Amino acid sequence: MEAFSDGVTAIVVTLLVFHLAVPKLHDPTSSELWHELGVLTPKFVSFAVSFFTVAIFWVNHHHFMHRVTHTDWKLLWLNNLLLFWLTTVPFTTAFIGDYPREPVAVGVYAFSLGMAGLSFTLMGRYVFFGGLLADPSVAVEERLRERRRSWIGTGLYLAAAGLAFVWVYAALAIIVVIPFAYVIPNLLGSDGDEAV
Secondary structure: OHHHHHHHHHHHHHHHHHHOOOOOOOOOOHHHHHHHHHHHHHHHHHHHHHHHHHHHHHHHHHHHHOOEOOOOHHHHHHHHHHHHHHHOHHHHHHHHHHOOOOHHHHHHHHHHHHHHHHHHHHHHHHHHHHOOOEOOOOOHHHHHHHHHHHHHHHHHHHHHHHHOOOOHHHHHHHHHHHHHHHOOOOOOHHHHHOOO
């Protein structure tokens, strides 16, 4: 499951760069090239944010899987649900890159990431509390803390999806800030820094 997820994630981050197209200019001047780079700025920013965000999902997924002792068909399908939403990110990245201040584009982008977050949250809920597929050494308090942490990210993305239709710049700020809270996986606190 982890190898399949790694492969899908690698394809997702590779596809992200394809919406950055080199401008087609005949005998351009430096000023024209600088202008075209300026036009590409929203696309590059959306690429960078999405690459960083998908990379964080991947790091957290990798860390999460080190706590899973075995899988079953329910976990496999929950993982597929997460991968489904991550594979929408190249499209939503291109969409928000083309229309960075449009509420629909920002809302769709945030919704896509919110659903990926929800999928990850459901995986954690099932592994830690439903299917009991986690390493027994993971304390109940740590499982509860991780569940809260996961719901917060999911809730903020989904809130940003709605907020985009009221205050698009606030929604964009939330989208950019959320990933920083998840850069370092925090499943086991100080024990979470083992070699991966």
